[in-house]
Amino acid sequence: MGHQRIIYMDHSATTYAKKEVVDAMIPFFTQHFGNPSSIYGIARESKTAIDTARAQVAKALGADPDEIYFTSCGSESDNWAIKGVAYANRKRGNHIITTAIEHHAVLHTCQFLEKEGFAVTYLPVDRYGRVDPADLEKAITDKTILISIMYANNEIGTIEPIRELAEVAKKHKVYFHTDAVQAIGNVPIDVKAQNIDMLSLSAHKFYGPKGVGALYIKKGVRIENLIHGGGQERKKRAGTENIAGIVGCGKAIELATADIEGHNVRIRAMRDRLLKGVLEKITNARLNGHPTERLAGNFNVSFEFIEGESMLLWLDDEGICASTGSACTSGSLEPSHVLLATGLPVEISHGSLRLTLGDANTEEDVDFVLEVLPKVVSRLRDMSPLYQKATKDGGCNV
Structure with a gap:
């Protein structure tokens, strides 16, 4: 096609690292490279930097600094929270409750524990993907530990x-x-006021580096270690600390939570214009997820009679980066477990498109997608025998 511009609309898969974040990290690769467990000067600099980042993460969550533990990613944090509590509380009970729409870091961890003799309840969601607190209450037994x-x-x-x-x-x-990987920087969080005992996050979802995350563990929670070895992270998580990554995580969360509402106002306005334009220009399309209780930058729409993967390839040809669902399963041809859990039929869930807007996006990006996407859907439908049949039979609506 020879297009020049790349339009990045996959911020839920990952974000770029902001300049201020990278600038804060660089010295810890070169000058301040000491091992925080050592006692000389440059090691103390590393330890101080980690303490600062821990305080930054704690402040963003309304937690105490000594309740924040750095990990390698959101998946590790989820694994640690779930396996750690399961193993440490096994004598008290073996029942875990989660939902049908969790990220695979949670679902696959729960499935693993089922093989170890734990019982897991997967709560259903409504058509918008929301869990009913009454359903949760009904599922609790005297054996429920998490x-x-x-x-x-x-x-x-x-x-x-x-x-x-x-x-x-x-x-x-x-x-x-709670796996709050997608929520940080998009929703104000206060773990104390919200009675959250553990919370997972990942820096690369809020303009920080990849390969670093954190787990908030409320004081008093009984939890087993996931990684054994040295005494790092107050003897809870062994392994020499990723100092530069941790510094980047602290700086990124500080920036991401400085003005959440201001950020959301700008992003939501672009998202709403995009959604309105798409639903006006393309027939047989429906919004997935809750109409209002949703992340400001999230656009997930299903188009009938087309295959999502083909749509992604055509959009990529035009320089538009999008996805059909989770980045972790984008190589899979299975329909999204999340869309199926909301009651969407398999054939319609196959035609879903997720665009997630963020700080990289402009109004011009929205204009370009509104120009390109209807043409792509139209071309793909022209090649679809199902679409030909439906239009011949008098059309249909989702």
Whole structure:
């Protein structure tokens, strides 16, 4: 095609690292490279930098610094929270509750624990992808030791009623964990006010570096270590610290949470214009996820009679980076487990497109997508026998 510009609309898969973040990290690759466990000067500089980042993450979550543990990513944090609590509380019970729409870092960890003799309940969601606190309450038994429910869904952007869900957990004295990887910088969080016992995050989702995450563990939570070895992270998580990554994580979360509402106003306006334009220009299209209780930058629409993968390739040809769902499963031809859980039929869920807007986007990007996407959908439908049949039969609506 010879296009010049790249339009990046996949911020839920990853974000770029902001200049201020990279600038804060660079000295820790070169000058301040000491091992924080050593006692000489340049090692103390590394330790001080980690302490600063820990305080930055804690402030963003309303936690205490000594409740923040740095990890390698959101998946590690999820694994640690779930396996750690399961193993440490096994004598008390073996029942875990999660939802049908979690990220695979949670679902596959729960499936692994089922093989180890734990019982797992996968709560259903409504057509918007929301969990009903009443369903959670009904699922709790005297053997329930952990509830893990994501804060905001990575595919459809739906924000869960976390405060109400955590309230139910607290009432029944069950630990409550939330995978908040998609929520940081998009939703104000206060772990104390919201009764959250554990929370996972990942720096590369809020303009920080890849390969660093954190787990908030409330004081008093009984949790087993996931990684054994040296005494790093207050003897909870062994392994020499990724100092530069941790510094980047601290700086990124500080920037991302400085003005969440201001950020959302700008992003939401672009997203709403994009959505309105797409639904006006393309027939047989429907929005997935909650109409209002959703992440400001998330656009997930299903187009009938087309295959999502083909749509992505054609958009890529035009320089538009998009996805059909989670970046972690984009190589899979299986329909999205999230869309199926909301009751969307398999054939329609195959034609879904996720665009996630962020700080890299402009109004011109939205104009360009509104120009290109209808043409792409139209071309693909022209090649679809199902579409020909439906239009001959008098059309249909989703």
